[in-house]
Amino acid sequence: MMSNIYAFRFREFGGPDVLTWQEVALASPSEGQVTVQHTAVGLNFIDVYYRTGLYPVTLPSGLGLEAAGHVTALGAGVTDFHVGDRVAYATGPLGAYGQALNVPADRLVPVPDGIDDRQAAAMMLQGLTAHYLLRQTYRVQPGDTILVHAAAGGVGLILCQWAKHLGISVIGTVGSEQKADLAGTHGCDYPILYKTESVVDRVREITGGEGVAVVYDSVGADTFMDSLECLRLRGLMVSFGNSSGPPPALEVGSLGPKGSLYVTRPSLFHYTATKKALLAGAQELFDVVQSGAVKIEINQTYPLQDAPQAHADLQARKTTGSTVFIV
Ligand SMILES: NC(=O)c1ccc[n+]([C@@H]2O[C@H](COP(=O)([O-])OP(=O)(O)OC[C@H]3O[C@@H](n4cnc5c(N)ncnc54)[C@H](OP(=O)(O)O)[C@@H]3O)[C@@H](O)[C@H]2O)c1
Incomplete structure (x- = not known):
């Protein structure tokens, strides 16, 4: 079954204005997928690389790798999530800049009670990156x-x-x-x-x-x-x-x-290539944030429809800390 949602798409590489907010079809989740209704979406510099064509992507394309929200539908074979679960993801598939997305269940992380959706959307990609850089790429002493x-x-x-x-x-x-x-x-x-x-x-x-x-x-x-x-x-x-x-x-x-x-x-994709690695990294990240040792500073929020402006601000070095889109 199809439903319609709003999401960003781009048909050519270029500046922030190639991003268009439009009505798109969302299919029912396929086998192994979960539909995530987004409440908060993360802005990351990699979104700029995809938008400009520095990183290859087939056009037309959605954008965004990271969001938090709740599960609204389960594909066949998904047993470890339930409708209503709070979840987040950080490695796509591309298309987080939208109201909802179908995501492979093995790319999803359950969000603990002490962490709200905006924090989750702000920290997953950047925090998992900090984790692998400090604990794996070079294990600081x-x-x-x-x-x-x-x-x-x-x-x-x-x-x-x-x-x-x-x-x-x-x-x-x-x-x-x-x-x-x-x-x-x-x-x-x-x-x-x-x-x-x-x-x-x-x-x-x-x-x-x-x-x-x-x-x-x-x-x-x-x-x-x-x-x-x-x-x-x-x-x-x-x-x-x-x-x-x-x-x-x-x-x-x-x-x-x-x-x-x-x-x-290094790339986050390779350091979270298995579900086990993804969940282990997320656990360490949630622990260090919940302990208070690392604060996730959401210094900018934008309505999701204002993503082009947020891209311009990020590229102009106007942002600090993390940026979250509110859906
Ligand atoms: N490989 C991976 O796994 C991975 C994962 C996540 C992020 N990353 C990378 O980590 C970096 C940080 O990502 P982020 O999302 O947290 O962005 P960010 O650091 O919040 O924003 C970029 C910052 O880089 C500095 N900068 C220096 N030269 C710049 C230029 N020519 N244009 C724009 N900014 C410039 C600016 O700070 P100043 O004003 O202080 O110079 C700017 O605020 C990005 O390069 C991203 O691709 C890599």
Whole structure:
């Protein structure tokens, strides 16, 4: 059976105005799927990459990988969810920018009572990312110093708080004084204003010349090469995003003289590829948030229909922390 809902679609790659809010058909959930009625949808930078065509997608397409809400219908074979359950998801399928979506049951996470729908929509993608970056890509150790770019952003604020909670010394880069203050009250010991200070010089100064154990670099083009210069011997460069554009091509041989460096380009999809990994990461995330050690700062909310404006604001670096669409 079909029902009609409203959702965003885009038919061409481009600026925020390629997104159109339109009536679309929603089929009954297929085998293994659940229909989720959305109450809150997460805004993430990856939505921009899909909208602009940086990440490939077949057109026309829906947009958005993350939402929270409740289950309204179950496909055949789904036994671990019930109609009315509160759930959230962070790895799609694309189409979260809408009133409802059919999602494979094995991509859904039950949301605990102490966490409301907006928090869930704000934290799933960014928080699961912070989790795998700190616990798996490089397992931070007390005594480590790390460098986090875009420290006042959605992933950034969660990363800084979580790292601080784990006993790590955190250096972060930010684009304004206001963002420096925000990062500073969320676990970032040394905010660096990259517009007026040399990041490499400041990192060397803060670490007594040694460099950091790991750089978590989501900015890409503008920061990648300097990030390599911030690492200690045998340090790890984690290039996990492209907010300023894709990082430059890397000459593998150059990693030797820079200190036998390691480089990785991780993705949340691969770190939550199994249901077990997804649920384990979500459990650690919910625990650290419910303990109060990590606060999910929803600093912007928009009606879902205003997604084009939210995209413009995110790309103009006007947002801090997490952004949620209200459905
Ligand atoms: N690989 C993964 O698994 C994964 C998962 C989640 C997120 N990510 C990546 O993590 C990054 C952060 O995502 P988010 O949703 O939390 O976004 P965000 O960090 O809240 O927003 C982007 C921030 O990046 C900084 N920035 C630097 N250069 C920029 C530019 N040219 N244009 C726009 N912003 C620029 C800005 O902060 P300043 O003003 O302080 O410079 C801006 O506020 C993104 O690159 C995203 O793709 C990757």
